[in-house]
Amino acid sequence: MESVKLQIESLRSQLHEHNYNYYVLSQPTISDFEFDRLMRQLMELEAAYPEYYDPNSPSVRVGSDINNNFTQVVHRFPMLSLQNTYSEGEVTDFYNRVKRTLNEEFEIVCELKFDGTSISLVYENGRLTRAVTRGDGRKGDDVTANARTIRNIPLVLKGDDVPPYIEVRGEILMPWSSFDALNKERAEQEEPLFANPRNAASGTLKMQDSRVVASRKLESYIYSMLGDSLPSRSHFENMTLARGWGLNVSDTMRKCGTLEEIFAYLKEWDVARKTLPVITDGVVLKVDSLTQQRNLGATSKFPRWSIAFKFSAEQAVTRLESVSYQVGRTGAVTPVANLEPVLLSGTTVKRASLYNEDAILALDLHIGDRVYVEKGGEIIPKITGVDKEARFLLGDRVTFTRKCPDCGTPLVRNEDEAAYYCPNSEGCPTQIKGRIEHFVTRKAMDITIGPETINLLYEKGLISDAADLYRLRFEDLVYLERWGQTSANNLLESIERSKSVSYERVLYALGIRFVGETVARKLAQAFPDIDQLAQATVEQLVAVDEIGERIARSVTAYFANTLCVDFVRRLRQYGLQFALSQEMLAAKTDKLKGLSIVISGTFELHSRDEYKAMILQNGGKNSGSVSKNTDYILAGENMGPAKLEKAGKLGVKIIDEKAFLEMLQ
Structure with missing residues (x-):
């Protein structure tokens, strides 16, 4: 047994080192394949010998499906905000005041202000013991399990000179590349897009499933160190040491002795920030000496030894070369501007969204x-204006x-919508392949097949819709170009596994217009099998929580289409799940029937999403706002003051977690 323990410790040590080389130094010394082999070996040993469990093992990077009910933790050192400045004059005033x-004599440390969500990481004897969000500055949420999945947060610090207790502060960021990929995936699944990387990072860090957190490739940037026995009285020196311990400290930090040096730094990074892989919105100026920081003190809100200089919104100017058009799986046609390449937010931009005809006309x-x-929350950047004074030899x-860019069919536009659509849904190749791509996504049927393979199978005549996937045979696949027995078997096994996917995900996979993941779940709860849903009227559908007339008419139109009905019939023949499981049906009750419940605040016993599911499961209705029709407010800590005030005026009863759960007993 001792040899097994030594083997596990050796693998952990190797993987910690390789993580540091890859995510902090950007200098990997082994291939991804070899890294994955070592990780698999470690995870197999840990599964076989659970007595050697370590919360800081490299294996926690993959995350867990255990639900994290975040608890509030008081910060040992309050997390103060910074006072923002927007002009060189205000920077001068700060410098002269200090x-x-x-x-x-004093020095100022200039460092980039990364625009993410604040985090406090506690290390005891060199090991990560707690990660807490900023919260209200006095206390925040314990997100340790999620933080452990972030690859460049070291679980164990390197070196022998690490103090027994340190607290490091930083930002959790989502790089532009991860943000664009996430929004692209959400757009394909008809889910709301994140407005910017900061919102995406904040929302991800607070998710209940740490496996999803791990998949979104967040990064940390550390900018300060706190503790009772820090190694240096210089902030800059402490950050240099922290980088050596394995923490991701930006190498853009610089000590400045004069105002001129500070302004040179501001000017340099107002331009150079455009090359960075993450979003920055300014520069933080800090007095370097910790002793001088203490002497300068703080107001009730801000430290007197630091300010944040904010850059103006990042924008680029380039030339419009042409406009092309794309058709999506629902038939919506989107115009795309093709641009002369220009650097923006760390990437070279060649295309920008034009949304629809109205947007084009407004821009002239x-x-x-x-x-x-x-570059905002869009999958690709957006055009916000035209320099009309720069027009010379004006083009068309x-x-x-007015025609589909793929099949040439004349486009149509509904009176209440801005988009044009290709009505040839059954004959337009891009729409057909788009619907298949949606069908196989992870949140739908989770079939391991990509767009290139779907295109190959479609071009070879092996599939004409998603239902055809279930009649693929080994001999159809094994002789395809660059395919073999392993690839063929893997796809067929994945297709077979998809037959056990739950009803609500199958409903989402059908690709009914306006029926995203959340709507599909609500419809499945309200209509426990596909026959009930197919027969539902618009009035019955609108009666379901958060289902409006637009969604209701889309659902009824789908089941009025004989081709769609036949598609569902074929999927049923292949054994897909078109009814709620007996377990879920048994859990359904009418205990909250007719009750409208608003959820507000943070909770200890269950997450907000779990409470929403309980309300639906027991026949109640989730509401986002307080009105005269609200029956109860399920209130946790930090309930919104506006909701509290409105509840008092309307006489709405407020209940806590325990009272709510007693209603379900």
Whole structure:
């Protein structure tokens, strides 16, 4: 047994070192294949010998499906905000104020202000013991399990000179590349897009499933160190040591002795930040000496020894070369601007979204225009304006296409919508393949097949819709180009496994317009099998929580289409789940029937999503706002003051977790 323990410790040590080389130094010394082999070996040993469990093992990087009910933790050192400045004059005022107060030599550390969600990491004897969000500055949420999945947060610090207790502060960020990929996936699944990487990082860090957190490739950037016995009285020196211990401290930090050096740094990074892989929105200025920091003190809100200089919104100017059009799986046609390449937010931008015909007309676009481009929450950047004074030898005015870019069918536009659609849903190749791609996604049927393979199978005539996947045979696949027995068997096994996917996910996979993941779950709860749903009227559908008339008409139109009905019939023949499981049916009750419940605050016993599911499961209705129709407010800690005030005015009863759970007894 001792040899097994030594083997586990050796593997952990190797993997910690390889993680540091890859995620902090960006200098990997082994291949991904070899890293994965070592990780598998460690996980197999840990599964076989659970007595050697270690919460800081490298294996926790993959996350767990255990639900994390976040608890509130009081910060040992309060997390203060910084006062923002927007001009060089305000920076000068700050510098002179520090100079007058100290009346001695001092240095200012300039460091980039990364725009993410704040985190406090506690290390005891070099091992990560707790990760807490900023919260209200006095206390925050314990997100240790999720933080452990972030690859460049070391679980065990390197070196022998680490103090027995340190607390490091930093930002959790989602790189632009991960953000774009996430929003692309959400758009394909008709889910709301994240507005910016900061919101995406914050939302991800607070998720209940740490496996999902692990998959989104968050990163940490550390900017300060706290503790009773720090190694140096210089902030800059402490950060240099922290980098050596394995923490991800940006190498863009610089000590400045004069105002001129500070302004040079601001000017340099206002331009250079565009090359960074993560979002920055300014520069933080800090007095370097910790002793001088203590002497300067703080107000009730801000430290007097630090300020944040905010950059103006990042924008690029480039030339519009052409406009092309794309058709999606629902038939919506989207215009895309093709641009002269320009650097923006760490990436070279060649395309930008134009949304729809109304947006094009509002901009009065012409080919050759100089256009302003910003990168916000979109999958690709957006054009926000045109420099009309720069027009020279004006090109053709941009007009929206009237034919499908794929099949040539004349487009249609509904009176209440801005988008044009290709009505040839059953004959347009891009729509057909798009629906299959949606069907196989992880949140739908979770079949391991990519767009290239779908295109190959479609072009070879092996599939014409998603139902055809279930009649694929080994001999159909094994002789395809670059395929073999292993690839064929893997796909067929994945297709077979998908037959056990739950009803609500199958419903989502059908690709009914406006029926995203959440709507599919609500419909499945309200109509426990597909026959009930197919026969539902618009009125019955609208009666379901959060189902509006637009969704209801889309559902009834789907089941009125004989081709769609036949598609569902074929899927049923292949054994897919088109009814709630007996376990879920048994858990359904009418205990909350007719009750409208608003959830507000943070909870200890269950997550907000779990409480929402309980309300639906027991016949109740989730509501996002308090009104005269609200029956109860399920209130946790930090309930919104506006909701509390409105509840008092309307006489709405407020209940806590225990009272709510007693209602379900």
